[in-house]
Amino acid sequence: MENKKEKTFQFVVVGGGIAGVTCVEQLSSQIPSADVALITAGPHIKAVTNYKQVSRTLEEFDVEEQPSSVLEEKFPNLTIIHSAVKSLHTKSHEFQKRLSKAKRIVIVGNGGIALELVYEVEGCEVIWAVKDKAIGNTFFDAGAAQFLIPSLEADKPQAAAPCKRPRFTTEEAAPGGSHIFTADRSSQAYGHGPTDSGSALGPDWHEGIALRGAEQVSHRVSVEYQCEVEKIFTCEELHKSPEQTLRPECGDWPVYVRLTNAQTFGCDFVVSATGVVPNTEPFLQGNTFVVADDGGLQVDDHMMTSEADVYAAGDVCTACWEQSPLWQQMRLWTQARQMGWYAGRCMAAHILSEPVELDFCFELFSHITKFFNYKVVLLGKFNSQGLGPDHELLVRCTKGQEYVKVVLSGGRMVGAVLIGETDLEETFENLILNQMDLTPYGEELLNPDIDIEDYFD
Numbered sequence: 001m002e003n004k005k006e007k008t009f010q011f012v013v014v015g016g017g018i019a020g021v022t023c024v025e026q027l028s029s030q031i032p033s034a035d036v037a038l039i040t041a042g043p044h045i046k047a048v049t050n051y052k053q054v055s056r057t058l059e060e061f062d063v064e065e066q067p068s069s070v071l072e073e074k075f076p077n078l079t080i081i082h083s084a085v086k087s088l089h090t091k092s093h094e095f096q097k098r099l100s101k102a103k104r105i106v107i108v109g110n111g112g113i114a115l116e117l118v119y120e121v122e123g124c125e126v127i128w129a130v131k132d133k134a135i136g137n138t139f140f141d142a143g144a145a146q147f148l149i150p151s152l153e154a155d156k157p158q159a160a161a162p163c164k165r166p167r168f169t170t171e172e173a174a175p176g177g178s179h180i181f182t183a184d185r186s187s188q189a190y191g192h193g194p195t196d197s198g199s200a201l202g203p204d205w206h207e208g209i210a211l212r213g214a215e216q217v218s219h220r221v222s223v224e225y226q227c228e229v230e231k232i233f234t235c236e237e238l239h240k241s242p243e244q245t246l247r248p249e250c251g252d253w254p255v256y257v258r259l260t261n262a263q264t265f266g267c268d269f270v271v272s273a274t275g276v277v278p279n280t281e282p283f284l285q286g287n288t289f290v291v292a293d294d295g296g297l298q299v300d301d302h303m304m305t306s307e308a309d310v311y312a313a314g315d316v317c318t319a320c321w322e323q324s325p326l327w328q329q330m331r332l333w334t335q336a337r338q339m340g341w342y343a344g345r346c347m348a349a350h351i352l353s354e355p356v357e358l359d360f361c362f363e364l365f366s367h368i369t370k371f372f373n374y375k376v377v378l379l380g381k382f383n384s385q386g387l388g389p390d391h392e393l394l395v396r397c398t399k400g401q402e403y404v405k406v407v408l409s410g411g412r413m414v415g416a417v418l419i420g421e422t423d424l425e426e427t428f429e430n431l432i433l434n435q436m437d438l439t440p441y442g443e444e445l446l447n448p449d450i451d452i453e454d455y456f457d
């Protein structure tokens with residue numbers, strides 16, 4: 001019998017996304033002598049560059065896709081093992097190609113991807129089907145949604161500065177034929193099925209991609225509120241059904257979508273942007289991982305799963321420790337980095353028999369991003385998540401300029417939404433962290449004539 005040589009490693013990290021790569025970097029710098037393996041499905045890894053701590057909890061950074069050799073050169077004891085992958089950018093190309101010929105698309109979903117797509121897609125009519133009464137339910141309340149809506153109705157400003165992050169494309173034939181693109185995955189974006197295992201894309205994923213349809217228009221977005229997809233069918237099916245006689249104005253489209261509000265729309269294709277599903281499948285067989293309701297691997301306050309010595313971080317895990325009242329998990333780039341870093345620290349501390357406390361970054365939820373070309377900062381319980389009816393909201397809004405919302409509970413600030421160049425993030429972060437009683441200030445807190453920064457210094 002052939003005697004296969006087995007290589008063993010002290011640490012094996014699966015996944016070359018932000019969580020996995022940050023974990024490897026942390027481990028390799030804490031224990032330089034440790035043999036570490038990084039197993040990843042894609043040919044490239046994601047690296048954090050230009051990291052900037054904006055305030056105590058807010059951070060900004062760029063993410064670069066790099067050939068994995070860059071990481072191996074940095075850490076001599078690191079071995080990167082690739083398994084087969086279906087390309088990520090090939091699908092983006094496919095999306096672009098289809099979009100370039102499209103006159104109308106239907107976008108389903110009301111989260112980050114849908115928000116970005118409806119704004120970025122030009123030259124194509126967009127029917128946006130949302131379950132809720134307002135757009136962007138995962139990030140905004142109805143007030144913020146109202147503030148943002150005019151941006152969809154106006155022509156877009158001149159193109160922003162081009163993305164400086166390098167992008168890589170893998171050469172692999174893309175499967176064709178489907179009229180539905182999905183973005184509902186954990187470790188895949190714009191994939192066709194649950195088996196793809198490329199990275200989640202993250203900020204600027206649409207930069208450098210021409211999201212332009214066949215028509216000479218900027219935006220043409222119609223929002224269909226409070227509805228879901230009831231049925232998707234083809235042209236032939238429509239012709240055979242009684243609906244054709246009922247709705248001859250439907251025209252001749254490759255695919256039709258019937259919504260639960262009884263409207264039917266013909267379109268070139270449907271984009272499903274309905275959330276991510278943690279890609280735990282490969283890990284579950286033969287193991288007894290405890291899986292959370294959202295499908296993630298449950299982790300404790302040391303990022304350890306229910307299986308001894310197995311840690312998880314990023315999109316694949318669900319934080320199941322007793323959480324700070326001001327933090328919640330959202331599957332975001334920033335949290336993937338923080339969790340990967342902290343998991344690496346915990347893994348090293350375990351080997352070195354050192355104590356480790358839950359990192360400060362899990363004290364307060366904070367996220368900086370951009371929607372509809374506005375800077376957006378979200379802090380704490382920005383959407384009153386989990387708060388009782390006794391909480392209070394203060395709002396200041398200047399159309400087309402800024403939207404500021406503060407969430408108060410028991411007179412203390414517990415969350416905030418800042419849209420536009422408000423310059424309030426650091427002061428509000430401090431007010432949330434120090435839990436100062438703000439009752440005496442009342443609505444003055446948002447008085448634009450008061451320099452709040454000086455006020456609380």
Ligand SMILES: Cc1cc2nc3c(=O)[nH]c(=O)nc-3n(C[C@H](O)[C@H](O)[C@H](O)COP(=O)(O)OP(=O)(O)OC[C@H]3O[C@@H](n4cnc5c(N)ncnc54)[C@H](O)[C@@H]3O)c2cc1C
Pocket residue numbers: 014015016017018019020039040041042046083085112113183186187188189190197198199200201202203204205279282313314315316331332333334336369
């Ligand atoms: C379209 C899109 C836009 C987004 N935009 C933003 C944004 O603007 N801001 C933001 O904060 N977040 C954004 N996100 C979310 C963000 O990208 C993710 O939260 C983050 O990338 C998760 O990082 P991760 O390392 O946990 O997982 P991933 O980046 O998904 O990395 C997982 C890695 O594991 C590998 N892998 C998976 N399965 C296997 C396996 N079985 N064997 C070996 N390797 C495997 C993959 O190849 C990949 O390298 C976006 C997500 C998407 C899909």
Ligand SMILES: NC(=O)C1=CN([C@@H]2O[C@H](COP(=O)(O)OP(=O)(O)OC[C@H]3O[C@@H](n4cnc5c(N)ncnc54)[C@H](OP(=O)(O)O)[C@@H]3O)[C@@H](O)[C@H]2O)C=CC1
Pocket residue numbers: 108109110111112113114116131137138183184228229273274275276330331332369370
């Ligand atoms: N700039 C940023 O920070 C961005 C972040 N991201 C992140 O990337 C990940 C993927 O984004 P995305 O796919 O938009 O996921 P999200 O979780 O942000 O949003 C999914 C949306 O789809 C809705 N939905 C779920 N099921 C259905 C259904 N059957 N029919 C209609 N609507 C449905 C959800 O409603 P409900 O909430 O009621 O279930 C929710 O509005 C997320 O973690 C997101 O936070 C993505 C893009 C930009």
